[in-house]
Amino acid sequence: MSDEIKVKVSHMTKKFGDLLVLNDISFDVKTGEFLCVVGPTGCGKTTFLNCLTKLKAYELTGGEILINGEPVDLQKHNIAYIFQEYSSFPWATVEENIAYGLKVKKRPPEEIKERVEEMLQLVGLTEYRSYYPGQLSASMLQRVSIARAFAVQPELLLMDEPYGQMDNSLRYKLEDELIQLWQRTGTTVIFITHNIEEAVYLSQRILVLTNKPTSIKKEIDNNLPRPRDVTDPAFNQLRDEVTDLIKWW
Amino acid sequence: MNEYAKQKRKEKIKFGIVSVISLCLFFTIWYVCTAVLHLKPDYILPSPVQVVEAFIDKLTRTAPDGATIFGHIAASLQVALTGYLLGALVGVPLGVAMAWFRRVDMFVTPLFDLIRPVPTIAWIPLMILWFGIGLGAKAAIIFVSAFVPCVINAYAGIKQTKPVHLWVAQTFGASRKEMLFTVAIPTALPLIFTGLRISLGTAWMTLCAAEMLASNKGLGYMIQVNRSLARADLIVVAMLTIGLIGTIFTVGLNALERKFVKGGRRG
Numbered sequence: 001m002s003d004e005i006k007v008k009v010s011h012m013t014k015k016f017g018d019l020l021v022l023n024d025i026s027f028d029v030k031t032g033e034f035l036c037v038v039g040p041t042g043c044g045k046t047t048f049l050n051c052l053t054k055l056k057a058y059e060l061t062g063g064e065i066l067i068n069g070e071p072v073d074l075q076k077h078n079i080a081y082i083f084q085e086y087s088s089f090p091w092a093t094v095e096e097n098i099a100y101g102l103k104v105k106k107r108p109p110e111e112i113k114e115r116v117e118e119m120l121q122l123v124g125l126t127e128y129r130s131y132y133p134g135q136l137s138a139s140m141l142q143r144v145s146i147a148r149a150f151a152v153q154p155e156l157l158l159m160d161e162p163y164g165q166m167d168n169s170l171r172y173k174l175e176d177e178l179i180q181l182w183q184r185t186g187t188t189v190i191f192i193t194h195n196i197e198e199a200v201y202l203s204q205r206i207l208v209l210t211n212k213p214t215s216i217k218k219e220i221d222n223n224l225p226r227p228r229d230v231t232d233p234a235f236n237q238l239r240d241e242v243t244d245l246i247k248w249w
Numbered sequence: 250m251n252e253y254a255k256q257k258r259k260e261k262i263k264f265g266i267v268s269v270i271s272l273c274l275f276f277t278i279w280y281v282c283t284a285v286l287h288l289k290p291d292y293i294l295p296s297p298v299q300v301v302e303a304f305i306d307k308l309t310r311t312a313p314d315g316a317t318i319f320g321h322i323a324a325s326l327q328v329a330l331t332g333y334l335l336g337a338l339v340g341v342p343l344g345v346a347m348a349w350f351r352r353v354d355m356f357v358t359p360l361f362d363l364i365r366p367v368p369t370i371a372w373i374p375l376m377i378l379w380f381g382i383g384l385g386a387k388a389a390i391i392f393v394s395a396f397v398p399c400v401i402n403a404y405a406g407i408k409q410t411k412p413v414h415l416w417v418a419q420t421f422g423a424s425r426k427e428m429l430f431t432v433a434i435p436t437a438l439p440l441i442f443t444g445l446r447i448s449l450g451t452a453w454m455t456l457c458a459a460e461m462l463a464s465n466k467g468l469g470y471m472i473q474v475n476r477s478l479a480r481a482d483l484i485v486v487a488m489l490t491i492g493l494i495g496t497i498f499t500v501g502l503n504a505l506e507r508k509f510v511k512g513g514r515r516g
Contacts, residue, residue, distance in 0.1 A: 053416075053419075053420055055416050055419060055420070074419060074420055074421075074422045075422040075424070076422075078422075079420055079421075079422075080420060080421065081416065081417070081420040083413050083416065083417070085413050087411075087413045087414060087416075087417050089414060089417075089432070089435065090512045091435040091436070091438070091510070091511045091512045092435075092511070092512070093511075093512075100417070100418075100421070100431070101421040103431075104418065104421040104422060104423045104427060104431070105421065105422060130251070131251065131253075132511065132512035132513060133512065134512055134513050135251070135253045135513075148417075152421065158420075
């Protein structure tokens with residue numbers, strides 16, 4: 001992680017009509033950082049990512065978001081987004097899915113081929129390259145999305161509860177794979193989750209959000225050594241600290 | 250070939266065998282009812298053998314309906330293909346445009362909704378008035394019949410596009426045009442092909458209706474003339490020819506669908 005600022009969020013405010021969803025949120029994300037954003041369900045975590053990418057034509061009501069010091073431009077900035085729901089294209093094979101972002105970005109065919117091979121190996125789907133999403137398991141589907149995202153070597157990777165629908169064993173496996181990919185590529189990651197253990201396991205820093213209207217309750221640096229052990233007392237202490245922060249009961 | 254493909258292939262072979270058995274059974278029952286049991290006189294219900302003989306005869310003879318079977322087929326194909334292809338070429342892009350561009354949707358939908366419920370046969374008198382009884386009128390009638398299902402299915406297909414797929418494309422920096430061609434149209438393809446298949450069926454049906462009302466050649470005309478002559482064998486020849494050509498078209502369309510619609514999503 002460098003000290004260079006990759007994402008700068010200043011006074012981000014979002015209203016839907018009279019409903020204030022995001023209330024004056026400011027923070028920075030450093031290049032190569034793995035930031036986890038946690039908060040109660042329905043607090044506006046996804047809205048935050050949608051504002052960042054301007055998906056669904058989301059425009060901020062106030063404030064600004066800069067990537068590399070410039071307003072977000074999806075055609076200019078190399079961003080990838082992994083969604084909670086399965087997003088593989090059903091009409092495309094595994095390798096065609098992985099190649100999609102590279103094709104949109106009009107990379108040369110040789111590079112596309114090379115990157116796809118590399119990603120297939122990294123996510124362990126080489127044998128399944130010619131399979132269609134309808135023939136794959138849940139974990140394979142999410143691996144396809146992850147491979148497709150990493151294939152474009154994004155400067156910023158956004159992940160919106162990508163493992164939210166999975167059981168624990170599968171989640172642990174995919175989390176480990178994600179960490180390996182991140183360490184290998186040095187991509188800046190913003191990872192949204194409501195799972196505190198996941199945030200502690202993955203992140204370098206945790207942003208704890210409040211309930212609506214959402215603001216930042218606390219930013220916590222996570223310097224636990226890797227590989228992390230969920231039974232380690234220091235791990236549990238940090239998990240408890242974050243849990244206390246988002247407790248509503 | 251992976252396990253899934255192998256399983257699909259096995260199912261296909263099984264389906265083929267059952268289909269052949271079904272056809273053989275149909276022709277056997279027909280033969281027994283006519284040639285063996287003589288349930289009805291030949292001029293009402295001819296046997297399969299008589300139909301085959303009539304068909305062979307019709308390969309070279311123009312009597313009693315003014316053309317050989319090839320002449321009738323050519324006339325019908327010319328009309329059907331002209332109308333059907335025009336209907337598909339206009340209908341599919343229009344349906345896509347209506348679903349993708351809000352302004353086109355707002356502008357075209359009210360007019361389309363007004364035209365859509367009108368039965369195709371209701372257009373026949375007007376088309377004859379406008380174009381006579383030649384190719385133009387019949388092609389125009391078939392155009393209307395093929396056009397409507399093409400529009401409806403292409404529209405529904407594009408509307409089925411999952412937002413998450415569009416978001417994936419959008420975050421990779423795809424333009425609206427790229428999103429249409431790389432996400433929305435591939436999503437819509439199964440329904441577009443369903444529309445093309447329905448159109449094909451309606452086009453053939455309409456063709457026969459149009460040729461029965463106003464024509465001097467064609468398979469529908471052949472049925473109409475031979476009805477008045479009580480030539481049931483030739484009526485059946487024309488009917489089976491229509492069925493056979495329809496099947497050939499369907500097989501061709503299915504082959505096209507297999508080529509373009511991937512991922513086991515065929516409609």
